[in-house]
Amino acid sequence: MPTTCAIRSSRVSTTTSSCGGASFSNPVPARGVRVHWENIPPEIRAAFEKRLGGRVVEAVTQPTGFSPGLAARLRLEDGRRFFLKAVHETANPDTPGIHRREARVVAALPGNAPVPTFLWSYDEEGWVALCFEDVDGRHPHEPWTEPDLALVVRTLKDMADVLTPSPFPTDETVGEWFEHTINGWQLALGRGEDRLESWCAENLSALAELEAEAPMLVDGDSLLHCDVRADNLLIARERVYVVDWPWVRLGPSWVDWVGMAPSVAMQSGPQPEDFMSRFDLSLVPDRAIDAAVCTIAGYFVVRALEPPPPGIPTVRAFQAAQGRAAVAWLRQRTGWV
Template sequence: MSDESNPPASGVRLPWEQVPADLRRQVADFLGGRVVEAVTQTGGFSPAAAVRLKLDNGRRAFVKACGSSPNPRSIEIYREEVRIAGALPGQVPAPRLLTSFDTGDWVALVFEDVEGRHPAMPWRDDELRRVLDAVDGLSAALTPAPIEARTFAETHEMSFTGWRTLLHEDTTGLDPWALRNLEALAALEEGWQAAAEGDSLVHADLRADNLLLTDDRVYVVDWPWASVGAPWIDLVCMLPSVCMQGGPPPQDLLDGEDPAVTAVLAALTGYFVRNGSLPDPPGLPTVRAFQRAQGVEALAWLRHRTGWG
């Protein structure tokens, strides 16, 4: 059971049987057998198939497959993930991309199967510590960025404009503190791109549903938003969801007075707050509720960091 303050990080998944037969056949042929079990994985928002496959030859794989309908943007995101996942160095704790297929209207990614689980919800202290240590290790392994990627600023330059956009929109229902400080928030947001500069490859979408825990490792999955920026970006992006899902307040895990962190947090918060007020995108009926809930925690953190009354 969930409520608006803690919505699940899951959308509407496509059953494996509804993936085009030719594409399913290509996947099975690559794996060298016949699929005897396809278990849908519920985490994530994309309107796609996400399944752990078992074949009659004993092989296992995790497969993601997405079509251009109902959300044309999703297939482009999958194409970007093919590029990023295929280029990640072997030391990165991410499932290995075995192959991919692109029919023009469908894209499928075939990964090694990881026998892991998402962190428990609400967050447990021991698991959160494991994840935070893994994020630190990830940052060290990916600095400087080992592959070509767009910068974090380039990737989000059109979407991290929430407060500036709200200056010219109906603000009915906006948090009273945000409304009182809207002009100052818009001004703070203007500096986020310079603040985000760095030479680390960041995942940029870390949440519990993009993490898999095994007995001895923390795997990071779903890399389409990977980009180059400051090494602390992953923590800034992740911590509002940690608090939302029962973990400690973000300032307990990443405090200090670095103005660059505050500027990027302001842009991220504006994105959550404004996007959370928009209608659901095609095929993603749960993402706005998740953004709204993240926005609540991000806004509280931003208020703490700015100290504005």
């Protein structure tokens, strides 16, 4: 999972204890396993410092996010500050490629997108690193507050305007992503999954059918972030920055809002229907939203049953928490018993 590009705070999420419950009270932190600056090999630190143009005198590891590598705010001896994220190929086989993909994306984003300034990347000796401006900001408060929600919603609306149509082509559309990657209910049905909570198990065939409709209902020409949640947002005074951009796809802007809604509820914010009421969805069919919610719920619920990826031991609990919030929302929307 992606990591942020600047300050990380010790936020936690809250979850239910069953597949379709409606109260969220058990903390699940959005944290992985970080590598500290002093644990980077000396020759690699020296290479980074050469690119930075000075010696690092302070490095503060940022705890939230799931990337199994370095994510640190750096201060140089001349007082300049940067944010550096870096990973070695041995930490996780997928993360270097994710960093490379993010470097290509942030280098191509327009200057008026709400993104920290990307400065350079490094890709040598098995290490991949990205350097950004250091944003002196914070994550949204938990519980979510109305002022933070207003700032974030305004930013997401503005971001949709800036990124519609997409400023560059993508490798994948949201429809293709839904069809081939986040089709959890169909996978669970096909393999006879027996670890689902009762509501999910009893409605599995209907869930798989609704999920199968989603790819045909999410056509659009906007560039989507596809991983918007509190630990990928930074608030600096009245400005919000959206960070961690490796997962961009082409689709309708509202899919990003639907994808964020369960995490807002999970982290003691408004329930998904309340959150979504802050956006104009007048042209979006209810069936399309139902299918997208179903798809996102299936992704989190079923993916959380798998063993954790190498170097990311905490991500499954976080996915399970989002899955429970998404399923509670889906039960409300469908009325299925």
